[in-house]
Amino acid sequence: MSSPASGVAPHDPYAALRLPDFRRYLLARISLTLATRIMGLVIGWQIFKLTNDPLALGLIGLAEAVPSIGVSLYAGHVADSVNRKNIIVATVGGLLLCAVTLWLLASPAGVGLLARNSFYTLPLYAVIFVSGIARGFMGPATFSFMPQLLPDRQHLANAITWNSTTWQAASVLGPAIGGYLIAHLGIANAYFTATVLLAVALLLFASIAPRPLPAAVGAKEDLKTSVLSGIRFIWSNQLILAAISLDLFAVLFGGAVALLPVFAVDILKVGAAGLGHLEAAPAVGSVLMATLLTYFPLYRHAGRKLLWAVAGFGLATIAFALSTNIWLSLLLLFFTGVFDSVSVIVRSTLLHTFTPEHIKGRVSAVNNIFIGSSNEIGSFESGAAAKLMGTVTSVVFGGTMTLLVVGLTALKADKLRRLDMTPVKE
Structure with missing residues (x-):
């Protein structure tokens, strides 16, 4: 660690946590993530039990991705034009209403309604x-609002790492809590817990002091130009484009998470509680790696490490597909989370570092289309592939495609391969 006399400030792993509004933001994100992860696991379990069809699990992802992608570009424009805190509060309120609806549908009267309806999963x-x-509007707003809570850019890398760490920590607990609630208290109580957590998140976000929008640079743009500016910025930046594309195809082909209910029920035979552990295992790996990176930031040869991490993700996915032992499966899912954490932190750091403040909402919207929605589209791809090829074969295919994407990116994206984020000493 450098001394003050060297001209470089000592690394403070808790720098961002010393900011009160940033702490409120993290607590709100934890509560929000717990709620959405519980809802995601429970609704996947509920639909699979109603249909016993892996394609139905894939349709969950498609049902969320289509509207999210549809509004993303306009949502980015809104995030750069409207008070970002207000957008966050409104979208969390929308998710709260969704949770209340799911809770009511899981009540005895709601279950009866679903049973009498020939389109029983449609609601x-x-x-x-x-x-x-709601997610389509929330993503750009939260991404661009977080840096506004920091007094200077020196806090940015630390804030990004803590943001990722706490998100992953909540992702560990969410599925485990969801699986426990399903197994011991039932689906309705699981949805009720998510409802309470979303209400807490709403109150925490509302308690954060609003921040003014960053000043725009250049002449005022019309709606079409503003909406498309995020695409133009990313397309002109080879480094960001390569990092986003790598994650896009890795998540699109390499995600086995959508099929975990099938593995839990038909292959590993561990039930709802076991499903919660399977869902949590990648997040355990992610949060441990993110915590490690808080103390030992990922700077030197970051591009090469990113490529190796995504390759490791693909290999672990293939091995998981072939495993029939619950403990080995949990270990392999743990490693997918370790490798994914490296990718998330490098990509987030690149986006925040190279994107001007006044267009972060629009750039984040494009990132949401590429990465955020690729999780849901990847879920649909996994469900459709499992329907056609079988569950195990489809996951092996996805992991293999991930390895091919890494190889092509390493050959074509020389700037990413040479990326080094070591701070320059003054």
Whole structure:
């Protein structure tokens, strides 16, 4: 660690946590993530039990991705034009209404309604669709609002790492809590817990002091130009484009998470509680790696490490597909989370570092289309592939495609391969 006399400030792993509004933001994100992860696991379990069809699990992702992608570009424009805190509060309120609806549908009267309806899963998919709209607006707003809570850019890397760490920590607890609630208290109580957590998140976000929008640079743009500016910025930056594209195809082909209910029920035979552990295992790996990176930031040869991490993700996915032992499966899912954490932190750091403040909402919207919605589209791809090829074969295929994407990116994206983020000493 450098001394003050060297001209470089000592690394403070808790720098961002010393800011009160940033702490409120993290607590709100934890509560929000717990709620959405519980809802995601429970609704996947509920629909699979109703249909016993892996394609139905894939349709969950599609039902959320289509509206999210549909509104993303306009949502980015809104995030750079309207008070970002107000957008966050409104979208969390929308998710709260979705959770209340799911809770009511899981009540005895709601279950009876679903049973009498020939389109018995349609109300569930409708709620997912509405939540996708809320998520489409929330993503750009939260991404661009977080840096506004920091006094200077020196806090940015630390804030990004803590943001990722706490998100992953909540992702560890969410599925485990969801699985426990399903197994011991039932689906309705699981949705009620998510409702309470969303209400807490809403109150915490509302307690953060609003921040003014960053000043725009250049002449005022019309709506079409403003909406498309995020695409133009990313397309002109090879480094960001390569990092986003790598994650896009890795998540699109390499995600086995959507099929975990099938593995839990048909292959590993561990039930709802076991499903919660399977869902949590990648997040355990992610949060441990993110915590490690808080103390030992990822600077030197960051591009090469990113490529190796995504390759490791693909290999772990293939091995998981072939495993029939619950403990080995949990270990392999743990490693997918370790490797994914490296990718998330490098990509987030690149986006925040190279994107001007006044267009962060629009750039984040494009990132949401590429990365955020690729999780849901990847879920649909996994469900459709499992329907056609079988569950195990489809996951092996996805992991193999991930490895091919890494190889092509390493060959073509020389700037990413040479990326080094070591701070320059003054």
